[in-house]
Amino acid sequence: MEPKSVTRLQPDIQEQKPRRRYVFLMSTPALLGLFMFLVIPFFMAVGMSFTDQRLLSPNETSWVGLRNYDRLLNVSGMVQEPVRDEAGQLVLDGDGQVEYPRLRTLLRSDPAMADYKLFSSWDLGEKRYIVLAKDPHFIQSFINTLLFVLLVVPLQCGLALALALLINRQLRGIFLYRTVFFSPVVTSIVVVSIVWSFLYHKDLGLFNHYLQAMSFGLIGPIDWLGDPAWSMPSIVIMSAWQAAGVQMLIFLAGLQGISPDLYEAADLDGAGPWSKFWHITLPGLRNTVVFVVISTTIQAFGLFTQVDVMTQGGPQGSTSTVMYHAVTKGFREQDIAYGSAISVIFFLVILGIALFQKRLFDSKGDK
């Protein structure tokens, strides 16, 4: 070990310089890439969301302050009284329905309300309650995305856990089943969406065939992708089926981390399978569950491809999502500034979820 310490002791200044050059040469390509294509676009998104930037435009870009965000997030409400004649009686329209003042005329007459459009309305008692938004499509897309997340996360995570429990046993050839359950993951979501569009087909599709056969024709054909009530659930089912394989593997790793001694002890106490699942498996998987749920949630918020291939946001906007709206505005309508504002809101939601996850993990560390 003699020579080592000798070399170490030499304050070799000449050696430091080329070393620094190596650090520079070896780290620059990746750092440049991250900077150019991640950091810059990110700050561009923030900056441009306060402008009226367009993809191609002869006009100069100018600052518009919070106008884009106002357009996105501004929601307002109003209550309408029905129309009454001079005697104070309700006026009925041709169909015998109570008549209300025309909303469009009302909004146009008031300059402060001119930017609002109808989002939703319902009649209650002798009043009409109206929700207005400056961009009703965005509000709807946001609600659709939340709906997708709320449906797909439990379904996908539950399915993944069930599959993991299924294949976590000593059976010969079990790896074959693991490969099979996993195979949709390596199939492109574009291809999956196309093949499932066929299975979902109203007249020819397989799902309606089985549904009718199993219900003896009682349940009529469902227009899976064409009915606003079914379109989002249809995308949910397909998405959970396609992606569950990844979470299945993560759960499987979690299951294999639980000590077998616990199960043996439970067996000695005469615990049944349910009790073992509730008292050993689930608590043992706590970290894994938190991680899987959060990462699935983050992924689900970015829903775009399935929608673009299968429904293009329809029918009646029932499958439009935040990302779909961002691409429609920012790219198809070339309103980069508005698309950027949507991207910023999207990022803030993701950041919120990630911080929430961090808090969950941190608080666990304290215990």
Added chain:
Amino acid sequence: MSVKHLKTLGWYLFLTGIGYVFLFPLLFMLVSSLKPEQAIFADLYSIRAILPVGELSLDNYRQVFEKSNVSLYFWNSLFITVGTVIMGLFVNSLLAFTLSRMSWRGQKLVLAVVIALMIIPLEAIVVPLLLLASKLPSIGWEGGMLVLKSSWLNTLHVQMLPFVANSFFIFLFYQFFRDIPKDFDEAAELDGATPFQIYRHIIVPMSGPVFATVAILHFLLMWNQYIWPIMAVQGEDARPLMPGIQIFFGRQSSWGEIMAYASLVTLPVLAVFLMFQKKFVTSLAGAGIKG
């Protein structure tokens, strides 16, 4: 047969039933691509839907090649994917090497920034990235000569360069390199090896697993790219497979042809998956846990 055997058999039957649900769309796609249109519908409601029976031919594939420029899209996809993965392996592992095995000023900060960047999803930056790409100048090949183009849109490299450096892959490399004992590099350093030689001759040969993991993840990511190419590539010349099949699907082509196209897009990945399936599975699970 004993009760135990019956129970085992029951498990196999149950697992096979569930496996059927997961495999059906894939098998149906592959099998239907070989059948004439009427046979697809005739076979749909029986087990024949996933069996290659009846009159089989490659007609659908022939039609796909005739109606769509699928071989061009295929080579575009392959070039984009392979090129990006190779550049990515190199570039990302080099940065991870300097972060994990050398010490320099600002290193901790750079590492923290790289980790923080993992939170930004691609979706959050595609819109501004589109504007950026439309403003970057590039050199292109047009009509047998080099020309200066005023934008990166509609090129192959616009689909590659933004995706070479990846903070998540840098992090995977970093974790792996960090855990390799330092004795090796120290000995090599004494022998006068440069950092690059240490990287090349010591770290890389010891890091096969992480290179394979990143290669697989990056391959899947690039091959399945969709949102970016539909925005950045409008013309045919640089179009990859995923937008290609989506356009073909939107044209109301026959289902047999669509299934043939879908099979063409899927088969290369499926082949790679089946060859390295164990590696695939551990990579994706491991990446999930660490991410």
